[in-house]
Amino acid sequence: MSDSKVMTRRALLVGVGAAGGAGAMFAAMGALGLAPDAQEKDFVPPQPSDFSLRGRGAAKVVILGAGVAGLTCAYELGKAGYDCTVLEAADRVGGRNLTLRRGDRLPETGGETQTAEFEEGTYFNAGPGRIAQWMVAMDYCRELGVPIETFVNNNASAYVYTGGMKAPARARTVRADLYGYVAELLAKATHAGALNRRLTKDDRDRLAEFLRRFGDLGPDLTYGGSTRRGFETYPGVTGGVPAGSPPSLSDVLSAGTGRALTMDFGYEQAMPMFQPVGGMDAIVTALAGAVGRDRIRTGARVTGVKNLPDGVEVAYQGGTLRADYCIATLPPHLLARLPHNLGAPITAALRTPVPVAAGKIGLEYGRRWWEIDDRIYGGITETDLDITHIWYPSHGYHSRSGLVVGYYNTEANAELYGGLPHRDRRSRALTQGKKIHGDKYRAELRSSVSIAWHRQPHIEGAWVYWPSHQGAFTLLQRPAGRVYFAGDWLTHLIAWQAGAMESARKAVTELHRRVLQTTS
């Protein structure tokens, strides 16, 4: 597997819901010498005592960008009394952590400005939507008192739909059939002696026992359907009406549902996942509140960064700021365009990562037909259509209205949708979703908002991928003079808020160490 493929894995994962290639990446990481490096496991934020013990004040830091990385830097430095100022080009904080509600305006570069016409209480996480248990974003939720709830990333009752299928099928049905046939094939091959050289008799017996259970096989090791496929009418007073017989092995294989089936196998997407109650922006609201709104200047687009002999000078729309240090958390492709005196290698390095397009549409319905008609409570329908996914809300169960994410696509599909006016994005998304959910998908729509992250002002991309994790990636881990860099784009957790937070922790830890060393 090539290095460039390794680095696009995250894009692939998010883009097409695949978890494939992880093992290969694991091997590649080892070969590149990446895997053995432990990160700072026990992060200790800068402490006020570090300064007071030395009888001096804290340093002044200007932070570029009030996204998750910038806010985390300001929050952690603020704990030790650093004098931080955050400059943000947009008129709101959060960056890609964006939750849209009734009345919110969404401008687009070279396009229209949409206004969310949702009902009160409806929200749309236009950016990140889920957090894994092991991610540091969970710790910030705990530390900041942001309540969390389960995000359903995989639902046995959601649908799978591919061009290889005659009609959408429930995920549980697809899983039962694929596992059933895989178990049957291996059990029969084992029984026929194909594994006699590899496995002992005891191992073969244990394997057969597992396969019977795994595939719900009959006594003759044949898969002939299973209650795991679900029911037309579920059991109750009677035994119910099973959901028909499985398609043939050949039909199951040609349906191409393997990608959908393995979408939560990876370490980033495994169930359960989590979300803040009331919208993802609860995290940035809490961070910004802890930093202090007076330390954050919105509508302050940065126009230049200069290393000085004894500090930094940052020019922005509205003035110029002097500080001891700077942490630049803007997307690298925007930083690369900024006038600066950090040197040509830095510019070249900032130009290396490639922005990736991604888009989402929020479709608001006045009736939760997915719960009432389809018995789907949260989760994701996987498709090979250009919409890729349909997300059902993991909150507000049983309330009257709700919002479905009608597409979450990347790269070519995102560029295709992003190139259309909102009206046409919606129309296309509805045409696709109708293939799964029928007429109500169009007929019952109440309102909608779509986002094309590569067309978002001051952002211009959903995330980036690195052609290589050597060279430029390594260079930008170190400060350029008094300017540090931070962001998910400088981590192995690209496109996750946790990446932004981990990078912020690294930057402030190193900056603080330097401050203590150089001035004590």
Added chain:
Amino acid sequence: MSDSKVMTRRALLVGVGAAGGAGAMFAAMGALGLAPDAQEKDFVPPQPSDFSLRGRGAAKVVILGAGVAGLTCAYELGKAGYDCTVLEAADRVGGRNLTLRRGDRLPETGGETQTAEFEEGTYFNAGPGRIAQWMVAMDYCRELGVPIETFVNNNASAYVYTGGMKAPARARTVRADLYGYVAELLAKATHAGALNRRLTKDDRDRLAEFLRRFGDLGPDLTYGGSTRRGFETYPGVTGGVPAGSPPSLSDVLSAGTGRALTMDFGYEQAMPMFQPVGGMDAIVTALAGAVGRDRIRTGARVTGVKNLPDGVEVAYQGGTLRADYCIATLPPHLLARLPHNLGAPITAALRTPVPVAAGKIGLEYGRRWWEIDDRIYGGITETDLDITHIWYPSHGYHSRSGLVVGYYNTEANAELYGGLPHRDRRSRALTQGKKIHGDKYRAELRSSVSIAWHRQPHIEGAWVYWPSHQGAFTLLQRPAGRVYFAGDWLTHLIAWQAGAMESARKAVTELHRRVLQTTS
């Protein structure tokens, strides 16, 4: 597969977390002629208009038992204005739907009375704890305005522990290894030509593509570990430190983790599942409120049931009630002991289902170490120890304290624990759980309560199993004179509240039809 095995499936499922045998059951159900019968799909509750159109009043019904079945009967009949009285032996409503909170007393037949010493806000669902999306219990939550939240039935970060393992492993690790090796074995057997007679070249290619993805295989079709196994240190600024190399195929097979891996494959347990916010008893509280507390007499143990020529007479501690009809929802083994004039075949039928023992212990901790130390948010650790499972709470994430279910076992294990005083149950549960979670499991315990359902007064069993679904099961579906029977024990959803509700719907539908026919 024998008939008796079919009927114990639910007990097996709940008891040991297995989903095995479902396919076989499916086949058996078909053979028994059970599968083809559709249940009443579109339930229409008794309507007041049914009576008013006929210019007469509704009938009087006495309902035995204020568990979920009894309350659902009273609720549905109440919609049409039936004059219902519910007699309940215990001093509370709900039956096995039991949520314990601070100060609640839990008496036990032939044993001590425990008092819950939980902190305010802690609760313990001592009975049912989860609801599947397709179950009618979800509809009642919606109809009654009981808010629900996700119940995490399967967590990739929870542990698996069997006697065949050297140490507990994360579920994600166990899954990656088993799927990895299964994929490798089948991919290599396919490659070696073992399936050439069964599969076309195209099918073999599709199978190989799926297996690569399913097992995260390397280019040579070998499983050599995967990031899906998890990490010692998860990726962040660096690529992280993977969780070591996989054990050998032989070690993976002899670990016997297949049962844990397939625990949510069945239609009853598939993810996601749901629970009422604040405790399962929110359902019975809402039902009882809708019925009207004045219609429910607690502390009213039934002592006799008589069919009369024109009604029924029910004797209970406190008096005698005359009514037009009776619905008996007590456990069958208790009904069988009740003096009645319903005939010997009814007594024999009621004696047929066999009560099953089950027990749970709630372990309250003052610190959510499973979230903070182990990064486990909800879900279940599967073991082959006598505790069977450890459940982590799917609510109150990040709050200070919380309650873990330290065992949920059935049959022999439940009888073993149930035979001990609470102190010894707790001690034994802590000794077992310590094998997975270490010293803190014992050291940080704050309080505990245990339940042995087979020792609960007026209940005497967690649920029942039927040696056969013919004969007695069929007989009791029909009324004995004016006495109807209802309960989860009369359905194919034994041990689920939905079973009690479906059975109640059937009973009231049939009773109402009869009332309309006989008196209009």
